[in-house]
Amino acid sequence: MNKKSFQDYYPDELSYCYGCGRLNEHGLHLKSYWDEEETVAIFHPKPYHIAIPGYVYGGLIASLIDCHCTGTASAASYRKEGREMGTDPPLRFVTASLQVEYLRPTPLGVPLEIRGRVKEVKGRKVVVSATVSAEGEVCARGQVVAVQMPAHMMTKGTPT
Numbered sequence: 001m002n003k004k005s006f007q008d009y010y011p012d013e014l015s016y017c018y019g020c021g022r023l024n025e026h027g028l029h030l031k032s033y034w035d036e037e038e039t040v041a042i043f044h045p046k047p048y049h050i051a052i053p054g055y056v057y058g059g060l061i062a063s064l065i066d067c068h069c070t071g072t073a074s075a076a077s078y079r080k081e082g083r084e085m086g087t088d089p090p091l092r093f094v095t096a097s098l099q100v101e102y103l104r105p106t107p108l109g110v111p112l113e114i115r116g117r118v119k120e121v122k123g124r125k126v127v128v129s130a131t132v133s134a135e136g137e138v139c140a141r142g143q144v145v146a147v148q149m150p151a152h153m154m155t156k157g158t159p160t
Helices: 058-080
Strands: 031-037 038-043 093-102 112-122 125-134 137-148
Touching: 038 058, 058 093, 058 112, 058 125, 058 137
Parallel strands: none
Antiparallel strands: 031 038, 038 112, 093 137, 112 125, 125 137
C-alpha cells in the first residue's frame, strides 16, 4: 500500500510502541489502513516469531490485535470528529482491555491479515473487534477497549 498508515500520523514522541511504532528499530512496525468501514493490516511473521515449529507465538497474535485496534481507535476518533489524521491535538489511544480468543493454530511463514471493526466510539473510549487470518482462515479474534491517552503520557521525553 502506498498511502500513509494510521501509525505514520503519530507524532514522533508517540511512535516508539514495540508493535506499531515506526521509530522503534526493534519493533514489529505494524501498519493499519482503512478498507471502507473496516481496517486492515498485513503482517509477515519472521521465523523467530515461533511458538512451536511451524506456528506463530500467541503473544505476537495478541500484540497484532492490540496495536491494530488502538490504531483503529485513533483513526475512528479522527473520523468521528471530522478531522484529518495527524492534526493537533493528537488522538492517540492506549489499551484499557484486551481479549483474545485463539481459534486454531496460526501457521508461520505466511502473511497474516488483521481486520478491525469499530463497535463503539463514545467520548474518550473506543471499542474495536479484530480478527487475525492466515490463508483465508480466521485463526484468532479479539476485542480491545481503547481509551484516549492521558495528557501526562504525551509529554514524556523520547527514549534514549
